[in-house]
Amino acid sequence: MDNLPPMDLMRSEKMSFVQLIIPVESAHRAVSYLGELGLLQFRDLNADKSPFQRMFVNQVKRCAEMSRKLRFFKDQISKAGLLSSVRPVTQPDVELEELEIQLAEHENELIEMNANSEKLRQSYNELLEFKIVLQKAGSFLVSSGTHAVSERELDENVYSNDDYVDTASLLEQEMRPGISGQSGLRFISGIISKSKVLRFERMLFRAMRGNMLFNQAPADEEIMDPISSEMVEKTVFVVFFSGEQAKSKILKICEAFGASFYPVPEDITKQRQITREVSSRLDELEVTLDAGIRHRNKALASIGVHLVKWISMVRREKAVYDTLSMLNFDVTKKCLVGEGWCPIFAKAQLQAALQRATFDSNSQVGIIYHVMDAAESPPTYFRTNKFTNAFQEIVDAYGVARYQESNPSVYTVITFPFLFAVMFGDWGHGICLLLGALVLIARESKLGTQKLGSFMEMLYGGRYVLLLMSLFSIYCGLIYNEFFSVPYHIFGLSAYKCRDTTCSEAKTTGLVKYQDPYAFGVDPSWRGSRSELPFLNSLKMKMSILLGVAQMNMGIILSYFNARFFGSSLDIRYQFVPQIIFLNSLFGYLSLLIIIKWCTGSQADLYHVMIYMFLSPTEDLGENQLFWGQRPLQIILLLLAMIAVPWMLFPKPFILKRLHTERFQGRTYGILATSETDLEVEPDSARHYDEDFNFSEVFVHQMIHSIEFVLGAVSNTASYLRLWALSLAHSELSTVFYEKVLLLAWGYDNLVIRLVGLAMFAFATAFILLMMETLSAFLHALRLHWVEFQNKFYHGDGYKFRPFSFATLTEDED
């Protein structure tokens, strides 16, 4: 075994705990090189400090500030409807400080431009509103007669903050009517957003006690809100009232509702003149506005070219400083001390990176790198590729392997898709799955770069699992001889033929065998025969037990290799040996009987044999005897199984206890002394081994373990019958859809019914058989691996190796 080449997946990588002493001047570079390498997991040495007490808090804050600016740019770019380019950027690397300055400049520029365009937009809006009011209110005024006199004094406030429109000319042309005395009726015209009109009107009515007239008309154009840049619907209103006090009240209410008011001359010619002027100003403003937006978009586009790169750069810098904050700072020595885990194979790469960092930063002192002892168990690290990764994930979802424990995913690669296929055996469905998997694999590089939905993400991640699952289901489907539940004569002729030429008795009395068995898989003639179900059930049930016993044995054998690897002969002698004896003396024997029965074609009843093996082992087997010497063998096996139970229960805890007392015999004084010194030297309790031995706890644990195994041997074997059940369900379901939907519809000589039947068949196949059944078979295969297989040997209480790596930084970390 030891001469074999190393296999990455069998056991997790050997790790070592290293300490780095990095001079301050090369620290940043060293950590960023390590981040590129991505093979060192730093330990947080400042876990007790709050974020802003750490060393590099200012840099982290600066990075956060920069990423805020970048978010602002991104937001602005997407608001402006520009696509941030993914072109490769040729710009040379910029320093962080430079970038910071650049970002600040860009931000200021953008903010200024935004402010300008907002101002412009506001005056544009005002003019537009004025225009609308003129158009709409003019019509009210004409219809309401000529009494009204518009309020002229208002326009000063309206235009006071407006730099772009020369309002003076407008004002000059307006006549100042004074208060026209005819009826004292005045009006205020303005515009208000549509959602507020109703409340506005009610409020006016209440405030004026009904002494007013309110006219409204919806504006034809929507006006853009400069802040949210949403289009708002507005309504033009004209309020007629009388009296000075009423005016101030109305003005206050207008203000409160955010309505803006504009003067409208009642003279039609004047109106037209103002309208013309406003329109021309509007055109001018529009041009300016467009130019401003173009300018801004250009600036945004130039930012957009670098944006992706900047974002990733800032993210990396932040990660580097976060990592640096995890190191200890030794002020007197001017250096940083870091600790962490790295795989042993990466040592050379690590040292090279560190040397490069020392060299590149012109540091006088090299980075000191040495291996230390660590009390805690190392992290688990498997080097996977895109093929094995999904299988490793399946195992990790149950629990991450203990350090250097034997890894079930090596076997899962084959057994998982195989067990799936046993339940999903249909080569027609298998081909459908295969096509799906092939599409995913063919578009792998394209799909890998884009963001997928959670469902697609899952499918994409498991594409190689899907591929193997589909290949195995084609294989199993060929064995079951099912193609959308239809059997085919692929491997030669059937072994059976009808008794006579009419074949009238085929479904009742049966067929006669006339030649050698069908070459591969199930004979197509079983299909539809009277004994189809009993035959297939017996076949699949027995097969399930054989597969189950084989896989469980495999699990127990792996526990042997685990024990050998960790040098625990105790586990081999008092756990592995009795376990394998127990399982095989009962269910191994059953498997043997099944194989003998298949080979000899015996008629023996295996239920009877197994049951009476327990009830009356000495009784004669009679017609159920399969081979010579079966009875004595059964007695021996039964005795072995009965011995195995106490064997796995009692010796181990007692031996552990003896070992413990032996180890500490006569050393009581010594221990006290050392533990005291230990406490002084190493107050860190994590490094202090706990040597307490609690016999009752160990014994109870062993008892639970043994009972679980003994009961589990029975229940797990029964659990493997799900292979039979699911496969039966699958084939029956597809038969139903084929016969009761497709064939039934095909029986009618009507195109519509046929099409409907075909559509229903396709739908049922795609959604029920391909999706639901795949899912259920997948889950059952998962369970068989997690529970029935892995509980024989797998501890799964390790933790994953999470190296500091730039590659794993993702967007949502911001």
Place this chain on the structure above:
Amino acid sequence: MYGFEALTFNVHAGYLEAIVRGHRAGLLTAADYNNLCQCETLDDIKMHLSATEYGPYLQNEPSPLHTTTIVEKCTLKLVEDYKHMLCQATEPLSTFLEYITYGHMIDNVVLIVTGTLHERDVQELLEKCHPLGMFDSIATLAVAQNMRELYRLVLVDTPLAPYFSECITSEDLDDMNIEIMRNTLYKAYLEDFYRFCQKLGGATAEIMSDLLSFEADRRAVNISINSIGTELTRDDRKKLYSNFGLLHPYGHEELAVCEDIDQVRGVMEKYPPYQSIFSKLSYGESQMLDKAFYEEEVKRLCLAFEQQFHYGVFFAYMRLREQEIRNLMWISECVAQNQKSRVHDSVVFIF
């Protein structure tokens, strides 16, 4: 139906109760406050808060921060939590949730009316209003000249209208009248809320009556202390006390005649739950009273989470968040004004 809430409560309010308990788990802990108190600048505070539930609200704020921005953003979080819950709520929980905001509404009305009285800009005043107490026509409050108009123009549309019927006079608005109006409104509001909770029954009534009684009693004490030395008559003072609570009615009789703070103390010490609050204060001191009351309130609010299947948790959560925002404001102010020695003066730890 006391005792049977467990059967039906979760049908409508189970989801929201889960939400609110989740929110409660996001409240800052003593460890957070300890860290916050050690901050040197407002940026440090922002950095610390970015690891909490306030993170998303503060992360896009440009760097020279102001206390007001922090408070504003933290309040925004509270408001969004509240709105989310209100959207999901069904009757009677939605009414209950709306009741919680009426207090802010009263404060906002008073703020705007006082502001207009002193001729402040309405927009400026609106910015100072608590966003939970906003209603549609709040800006029009500035139009009103006296209470009658205030009611007829604006408040008649708001849920505050029924409370107002008690305090309509045609008197002009002045500071004293406004303060009396605030307290009358509050009295009516608390009584109404109390009645509503009693109507709901069950654990809600039990827990809310405790919380609201505490609130009413605290207001009674504050009114008594604040009205010492003013022209408010004893009868008027007594009218402002809510008609429930531990002090009702005998405590109110005694409070109404108090002439100085030590007399108030004497009255309050007869009531065991308030004894502990006043025993912390030295004689003649009223500065620390607010803090003592807040601490007691927080303790009671936290206890509301110990029971399940009642609406008190929503009230408690909103109040705790508000207390937390007050704490943050105090800490930020202390940090901004370099008064770190005073940080602990007003911060009430929640957990």
